[in-house]
Amino acid sequence: MADSSEGEEEGKLTGGSQQLIVDDDLREMGKKAAWSVSSCKPGNAVLSLRDDNLDTYWQSDGAQPHLVNVQFQKKVKLQLVVLYVDFKLDESYTPGKISIRAGDGFHNLKEIKAVELVKPSGWVHISLSGNDPRETFVITFMLQIAVLSNHLNGRDTHIRQIKVYGPRPNPIPLQPFQFTSTEFITYSAVR
Amino acid sequence: MIGRKAQSWATENYGEGVQNDISDDSRLNMTGDARPLEQEGPNVSSTSILSGASEILALFRILGEGYRLSCLYRCQDALDVYNKLPHKLYHSEWVLSQYSLEGMDVYSTVLYHLKEDMKLSYLAQELVSTDRLAPQSWCAMGNCYSLQKDHETALKNFQRAVQLNPRFAYGHTLCGHEYVALEDFESAIKSYQSALRVDARHYNAWYGLGMIYLRQEKFEFSEHHFRMAVGINRHSSVIMSYIGTALHALTRNEEALEAMELAIIADKKTPLPMYQKALSL
DSSP states (O other): OOOOOOTTTEEEEEEOBSSOOOOTTEEEOGGGEEEEESOOOTTSOGGGGSSSOTTOOEEOOSSSSEEEEEEEEEEEEEOEEEEEEEHHHHGGGSBOEEEEEEESSGGGOEEEEEEEEEEEEEEEEEEOOOSSGGGSSEEEEEEEEEEOOBGGGOSSOEEOEEEEEEEOOOSSTTOSSOOOSHHHHHTTOOO | OHHHHHHHHHHHHHHHHHHHHHTSSSOSSHHHHHHHHHHOGGGSOHHHHHHHHHHHHHHHHHHHHHHHHHHTTOHHHHHHHHTTSOHHHHTSHHHHIIIIITTHHHHHHHHHHTTOHHHHHHHHHHHHHHOTTOHHHHHHHHHHHHHTTOHHHHHHHHHHHHHHOTTOHHHHHHHHHHHHHTTOHHHHHHHHHHHHHHOTTOHHHHHHHHHHHHHTTOHHHHHHHHHHHHHHOTTOHHHHHHHHHHHHHTTOHHHHHHHHHHHHHHOTTOSHHHHHHHHHO
16 A cells, blocks of 8 residues: 555545536546445445435445445546545545555456545545656556545445546547647548 | 439429520419420421520530539539529529538538537527428537537437438438547447448548548558548548548558648648648658
């Protein structure tokens, strides 16, 4: 586990936004994935994580760490995970330490990000980008979001929504970056 | 299909055109008078028949030439030719349909390219409220969503257009473009192929296939499909410049440069081929 004390690796995230605001060059990838959880209370199953409803939540029912597995059919580029958690409603059920792992499958998951949430309320953004600009995204078959601990030493956890974002594919093949000027974009494709 | 339809219109309207020409100063009711005149050939002097026939043939020549040019996507030339027609014939449905009545799907794509989201959404609303059963309306709607990057909804709209008229080639192509945006290349290829089944001269679909193969790094395939597209529309500098990209990837550099040069000549405003050329130099 990350034992460095640097802010990037062991970042602390507070607050959260009420509106889900994400850059225009990202798109939601979660709908292409199969979602599963390590455990759940009946009626608060994995579906509650993806129903776009902030009033429902997934509640774990077992020993920590609580895991959310996101498995894709093919390798995908991922750049951002956004969670909706609410300390005001969920109190000791609110996740504290979160580890995000990536890999080809359950057998070779590696931690790529570890964060600690501090009394969050709203949408919390967890960027998967490394410090190097070449590592803006991870390319992976599987993502695992592990809740290592909760606030106030709570046992089970509540998460209300999870969104997973990746970069939009470049409309022009074989090109490492995207054009921005209208003129260039207009003249770069036939429709 | 379009060709066949157009032909039948051409002959239909032709009668009107002739009639207009002969009885230019008289009003309606001339149908009854004009027809017998022609049918009772023996009573009329042969010179007037001859001059009438050659006039008709001249008009046919203009219409044919205009249609040929518009099929080659030499739109400005086609318009110039149609302008030579007598005023009444020019305003007949068939001629106008060549570039305005049927073109709303294409117009919406123009707005899409120009990123005119306000105008586009207004157009889409307007079209859907005028004719909910026209595939063009749903194409405009789909383009609107596609511009907002909501590709799933855009796809649904285009599928609706195709459902309303499975012989509407552009609808299939637009479905293909949306599948590409969603990275579902297999379905995209199927869509483009159904577009080509309806109309083998629909160059946008050839282009779409070329783009997919370019993305999948199947460069020979890509070049072939781009060549088909350019064979139909010689004036597209964008396609020409992608041929250059494909050739460059195949390390056929001389040909690549040639293609990019052609692309720059085809349209001097386009930045893409100049950029590609600079890249490959």
